[in-house]
Amino acid sequence: MDSQNTSSEKLDVYQMVTDRVVELLEAGTIPWQKPWSESGLPMNVISKRPYRGINLWLLLSLNYERNFFLTWDQLKKVGGSVKQGQHGHIVVFWKQVKKFPEELDENNKPKMVPMLRYYKVFNVEQCRDIPKDLVPELAKDEIDPVLECEAIINGMPDCPVIKYKEQKAYYHIAQDYINMPKKKSFATNGSYYSTLFHELVHSTGAEKRLGRKSIIEMAEFGSEPYSIEELIAELGSSYLNSFTGLLEKEIENSAAYIAGWLGKLKNDKRFIIQASGQAQRAVDFILNQVEKESKDDLNEVIEESMVS
Structure with missing residues (x-):
C-alpha cells in the first residue's frame, strides 16, 4: 500500500x-x-x-x-x-x-x-x-452531441468567423477567421466538429484572446513552438469531444503519430505539462469559464x- x-x-x-x-x-x-x-x-x-x-x-x-x-x-x-x-x-x-x-x-x-x-x-x-x-x-443523461457542439461554438466569447472558402482546415491569425472544408466533405459529424474544435483552440491563442506565444509567433513547421501549439490544439479538441459526447476521431497512421510525439516528449520533459496547462486555458476560454479558473x-x- x-x-x-x-x-x-x-x-x-x-x-x-x-x-x-x-x-x-x-x-x-x-x-x-x-x-x-x-x-x-x-x-x-x-x-x-x-x-x-x-x-x-x-x-x-x-x-x-x-x-x-x-x-x-x-x-x-x-x-x-x-x-x-x-x-x-x-x-x-x-x-x-x-x-x-x-x-x-x-x-x-x-x-x-x-x-x-x-x-x-x-x-x-x-x-x-x-x-x-x-x-x-x-450521470446517465442522454445528450445530442451535435446540439452540444453547436452550443459550444455559439457560446464561445469573441468566436472567430467560420468560413468555407477552400477544402482545408486552418486558422488565419492575421485576419482572425477559421476556414473549414464543407461539412459534407467529412465522413462523420464527429470528424467535422473535432477538426473545428482543433482550429477553435488555435484561435484562442490570438493576442486579443489569450495571447499565446506559440501561435502569435507563427513558428515554422517542426519547431518547438509549432509542436507545442499542435499538442495544445490536440488536447483541447479532445477535451471538447468528450465534453460534448463525441467519439474521438480516428488518427490516421497512428504509429507515425505516436512516434512523432514520443520524440518531442523524450527531448523535453516540460513539453507535456506546458501544453496541458495551455490547453486547459484554451478550453476554459471556449467554454466561457475563464472567470472561474x-x-x-x-x-x-x-x-x-x-x-x-
Whole structure:
C-alpha cells in the first residue's frame, strides 16, 4: 500500500509525468484520446472538483469504471482505508517557494517562484469503507452531441468567423477567421466538429484572446513552438469531444503519430505539462469559464488536502 501524500524535493516531477505519458504512448495508448463518457470526468470525490490540465489525462488513462479519487488524508478523515496491494496515482500542482538564491521584490519581501510538486490519490475502487453517500452516481443523461457542439461554438466569447472558402482546415491569425472544408466533405459529424474544435483552440491563442506565444509567433513547421501549439490544439479538441459526447476521431497512421510525439516528449520533459496547462486555458476560454479558473491550473490537490 502506498500512503505517500507529499512530494520529495529530490524527485523530478516533470520527468515522472513525462515518463508516464511516454509509457502509455509506447504501449499504443494516446492519453488525450481517452473519452470519459462512460466513466465520468475525473474528479475529487470529496470536493467534487474535476481534475484539470495534465492531471485529467493522467487519471483518465487508468481506465477505472468510476473516475472518482481522493487523497490519503481525505480517505482517513472519512473512515476509509486502501485495499491491500493498491498504490496511489500521482497528480501534480504548483507550489510557491522562495527563490534561491534569495532575492527581494519591490516590497522587500522574498521573491517567490512556482515549483511543480505532486500528491498521490486513490480511486474509490481501490478503497474500502467510503461512506456510500459520498460517491455520486454516474450521470446517465442522454445528450445530442451535435446540439452540444453547436452550443459550444455559439457560446464561445469573441468566436472567430467560420468560413468555407477552400477544402482545408486552418486558422488565419492575421485576419482572425477559421476556414473549414464543407461539412459534407467529412465522413462523420464527429470528424467535422473535432477538426473545428482543433482550429477553435488555435484561435484562442490570438493576442486579443489569450495571447499565446506559440501561435502569435507563427513558428515554422517542426519547431518547438509549432509542436507545442499542435499538442495544445490536440488536447483541447479532445477535451471538447468528450465534453460534448463525441467519439474521438480516428488518427490516421497512428504509429507515425505516436512516434512523432514520443520524440518531442523524450527531448523535453516540460513539453507535456506546458501544453496541458495551455490547453486547459484554451478550453476554459471556449467554454466561457475563464472567470472561474483557479489561480493555478494544477492547484486542486492543495485545496483537496484541506477538506475535512
